[in-house]
Amino acid sequence: MNRLPRWLIVALAVGPAVGLLVFYAWPLATLVTEAVTATSIADTLTRSSTWEVLWFTTWQAVASTVATIAIGLAPAYVLARFEVHGRSVIVGVLTAMFVLPTVVMGAAFLALLPDSLDRTVWAVLGAHVVFNLAVVVRIVGSLWEHLPTDMEAAAATLGASRWKVVTRVSLPLVRPAIVAAATIVFLFTFTSYGVIRLLAAPGTRTIEVEVWRRATQLGDIGGAAVLALLQLAVLIALVWWSTVAQRRHAQALDLLPTAPRRRPRGAERRFVALVAGATLLVAAAPLVALVIRSFSTPTGWSAAAWTDLGRSELRPGIRVGVDPFEAMVNSLVNAAWATGIAVAIGALASLAIVAAGTAGRALDGGLMLPLATSAVTIGFGMLITFDTDPVDWRASWWLVPVGHALIAVPFVVRTCVGVLRSVDPELTAAAATLGASPRRAWRATVVPFLWRPLAVGAALAAAISLGEFGATSLLSRSGGETMPIAIEQLLGRTGSMLQAQGFVLATMLAVATVILVVIVERLQAPRTGRSRS
Amino acid sequence: MSEKPVSGHFAHRWGTRRTALGIVVALGAGLAACGSDDSASDAPSTTASTTNSASDSTASDDTTAPSGSVTLVTYDSFPQSDTSLNDALAEFSAETGIDVEILVGGDTGTMLSKASLTAGNPEGDVMWGIDNTLLSRAIDDEVFEPYVAAGIADGSIDVAPELLELVPNGEATPVDYGDVCVNYDIGWYAERDLAPPGSFADLADPTYAGQLVVQNPATSSPGLAFLLATIHEYGIEGWQDYWSRLGDNGVEVVDSWTQAYYERFTWAGGGPTPLVVSYGSSPPAEVIFADPPRDDAPTGVIEDTCFRQVEFAGVLRGTDAPDAARLLVDFLVSERFQSELALNLFVYPANRAVELPQEFVDFAVVPDASRTLDPAVIDAERSTWIDEWTELVLG
Numbered sequence: 001m002n003r004l005p006r007w008l009i010v011a012l013a014v015g016p017a018v019g020l021l022v023f024y025a026w027p028l029a030t031l032v033t034e035a036v037t038a039t040s041i042a043d044t045l046t047r048s049s050t051w052e053v054l055w056f057t058t059w060q061a062v063a064s065t066v067a068t069i070a071i072g073l074a075p076a077y078v079l080a081r082f083e084v085h086g087r088s089v090i091v092g093v094l095t096a097m098f099v100l101p102t103v104v105m106g107a108a109f110l111a112l113l114p115d116s117l118d119r120t121v122w123a124v125l126g127a128h129v130v131f132n133l134a135v136v137v138r139i140v141g142s143l144w145e146h147l148p149t150d151m152e153a154a155a156a157t158l159g160a161s162r163w164k165v166v167t168r169v170s171l172p173l174v175r176p177a178i179v180a181a182a183t184i185v186f187l188f189t190f191t192s193y194g195v196i197r198l199l200a201a202p203g204t205r206t207i208e209v210e211v212w213r214r215a216t217q218l219g220d221i222g223g224a225a226v227l228a229l230l231q232l233a234v235l236i237a238l239v240w241w242s243t244v245a246q247r248r249h250a251q252a253l254d255l256l257p258t259a260p261r262r263r264p265r266g267a268e269r270r271f272v273a274l275v276a277g278a279t280l281l282v283a284a285a286p287l288v289a290l291v292i293r294s295f296s297t298p299t300g301w302s303a304a305a306w307t308d309l310g311r312s313e314l315r316p317g318i319r320v321g322v323d324p325f326e327a328m329v330n331s332l333v334n335a336a337w338a339t340g341i342a343v344a345i346g347a348l349a350s351l352a353i354v355a356a357g358t359a360g361r362a363l364d365g366g367l368m369l370p371l372a373t374s375a376v377t378i379g380f381g382m383l384i385t386f387d388t389d390p391v392d393w394r395a396s397w398w399l400v401p402v403g404h405a406l407i408a409v410p411f412v413v414r415t416c417v418g419v420l421r422s423v424d425p426e427l428t429a430a431a432a433t434l435g436a437s438p439r440r441a442w443r444a445t446v447v448p449f450l451w452r453p454l455a456v457g458a459a460l461a462a463a464i465s466l467g468e469f470g471a472t473s474l475l476s477r478s479g480g481e482t483m484p485i486a487i488e489q490l491l492g493r494t495g496s497m498l499q500a501q502g503f504v505l506a507t508m509l510a511v512a513t514v515i516l517v518v519i520v521e522r523l524q525a526p527r528t529g530r531s532r533s
Numbered sequence: 534m535s536e537k538p539v540s541g542h543f544a545h546r547w548g549t550r551r552t553a554l555g556i557v558v559a560l561g562a563g564l565a566a567c568g569s570d571d572s573a574s575d576a577p578s579t580t581a582s583t584t585n586s587a588s589d590s591t592a593s594d595d596t597t598a599p600s601g602s603v604t605l606v607t608y609d610s611f612p613q614s615d616t617s618l619n620d621a622l623a624e625f626s627a628e629t630g631i632d633v634e635i636l637v638g639g640d641t642g643t644m645l646s647k648a649s650l651t652a653g654n655p656e657g658d659v660m661w662g663i664d665n666t667l668l669s670r671a672i673d674d675e676v677f678e679p680y681v682a683a684g685i686a687d688g689s690i691d692v693a694p695e696l697l698e699l700v701p702n703g704e705a706t707p708v709d710y711g712d713v714c715v716n717y718d719i720g721w722y723a724e725r726d727l728a729p730p731g732s733f734a735d736l737a738d739p740t741y742a743g744q745l746v747v748q749n750p751a752t753s754s755p756g757l758a759f760l761l762a763t764i765h766e767y768g769i770e771g772w773q774d775y776w777s778r779l780g781d782n783g784v785e786v787v788d789s790w791t792q793a794y795y796e797r798f799t800w801a802g803g804g805p806t807p808l809v810v811s812y813g814s815s816p817p818a819e820v821i822f823a824d825p826p827r828d829d830a831p832t833g834v835i836e837d838t839c840f841r842q843v844e845f846a847g848v849l850r851g852t853d854a855p856d857a858a859r860l861l862v863d864f865l866v867s868e869r870f871q872s873e874l875a876l877n878l879f880v881y882p883a884n885r886a887v888e889l890p891q892e893f894v895d896f897a898v899v900p901d902a903s904r905t906l907d908p909a910v911i912d913a914e915r916s917t918w919i920d921e922w923t924e925l926v927l928g
Contacts, residue, residue, distance in 0.1 A: 219646050
């Protein structure tokens, strides 16, 4: 066998595991032990609204996930397999949709929605699909583009129609990635907060919204913690099933180090153009709405919000107190730290997960848990855990990037593990046969495949950190706002100038996100993998 | 990682965990050390010992003159830098040698929940912005060490008695107040030659059907204030009937102030409703932050609907700098600081000696008799009222 030495696996896993224990498990456990009592459990479980909320949360998440996957596979396929003009822009815009603060995207989405759909469950499902398309396109796409084309070619030669090739050959091969993407979409929609508050009928609540409401508006932290645990239990069951399913469906494939994209031919051309065009339209429309709103005032069009941006005095003696450039710098610094942490932890974790057996699966599932846990619970947990020496870290600036990294690591892991699992073990075996030690064989055959998914994961992590609002707003902070916080602040005050400036900042954030993603896409273009001989 | 776990699965796993714990401790020590080394001015209060219990804090600090720094915990609309409010705080630091660090705790509800969780071992030294709908909870959870600013206590600062009545035992210091009122779009009513509504009864009148948007009291503090105003008007037994009539009259409910004002209100959001629950100070804000500049207010306030929100500042129980914290509270009600409140937080100063800026005099309305309810009653009934309201209006 070509197993890695056990100490190496442990060494790889220890960083991610410790990070998870200290910054996730410990705060959560502290809050639960402190706040949950027999009464709060009984009260929560006997309240009929608890079960109504759970039912709504579940069905809307299932519906959103199914719809997102169904709609997202076409763009995932097209973007992975064909040379599409403006490919990186489409991917960038999609990613921006995924990571921009919901308060902003929700407002933009609302502007586009016909009035009859306002505040209906259709608006919620539509927003969930549009916002999460990027997850399907990126996660499924990053495996799809490396799939060897020879099986598909063989099936086609044997007379299979194009549809048959896709449904019988390609889709089963990318199934692990579909399961991974579906898991993330389900996690995100099950824990949906901003979309529900902005687009659903008032009073419609997911568990996440109810946890926030109880903890922050009613001061019922015990009840909130019980609900958070309920949510966690449901999602742990799901994540467990998903990791098992991904392993079961994972097949060793001769992955190609570079994406064999080709020009669409004949009738394909129309299909590719249609899918790419529709995707761009759906994703770009809300962004255009943002730009329009940055120019609109109650009395007509004005560019003043742009020209006055960052001017410290709007009127003599009156300053807004929000510096957009400082907010941008704060966001970028945070994002740099969060990305660094997430990539380092994610890479180590991915290698350990693939190399280890059961323990690897536990780590894999464990790293997903922060996504499944209400931000309020973690934020409040940190507050009462890191409150005495030697761990008096409350209000430390680095808690924010650490919080972002907690949320971003699963994305890095998901993009890496899918690819690593599919590395043909024969490669490693061949290397071993040629006399390489297990470590050397691993370094030569597995590690090279890590770079590309890692780059994709890093871009996602950076974008998530740039747009993250929930956790950031719950951690106490001093010394400057991030962009999403500044936007929320501007939109929370009266005055047309402030509103327009909020949308200016949102546009800047969107553009920064798109640029970031486009750069990463371009960087990936040169070959990064090692070719097989 | 000196020891390699070699035995079976379980031993191996325990081995890892023990190593992990060692690293946690090492990491913690290292980070704590870093923190105190290179950011002495940054957050000294968080690195200093916070394990002091409240009991010994007063005795030991009597002899030392307050200096160093205090952390002011506040809500997220409090400007962190760059405004004249921050300039005033800088002057306080220059005069006293006490640095003031601003720590944002989230919206007011979130900030209070955090303070309740950490009562006795607080995140900062002074808290700004707990309002009268949340005051009882703050007092019950013993968030504050009772303290009223020296100037108010000795009578040198003049504060309206009704503000002081809310803290009969000197639990905290009233610092500002404002009103939550129904705002109307002046142009919309002028175009239709219609008089804007003038009372709660009018809002339920078919003449004004489908014209009002309010916030969900379960998720929005102006929404809660408006519900409380209707309870004040119609009583604990009568408000349900009034809300049924509002519902029949097509009242629209949204989740937050931002949505109501910027999405649904005819003036600011191009929406369908010319009446919105907002603040008494929204009209001057519309003038001050107008784009393009203007010198008349586009919106007005229906005085009869106004509910009074009073905000308090207090010394956090368990602070490790109680003397400096008290000095800061004293400064927060001084004329210097209070004169900056109107244009930065859009609230009225509690200190009655402060003159209001011209925009406020011209466009804001201070109702003669704003509605208010006993904070203790609000705290006791809030949950029930919200559930009842939800059932009635959304259910």
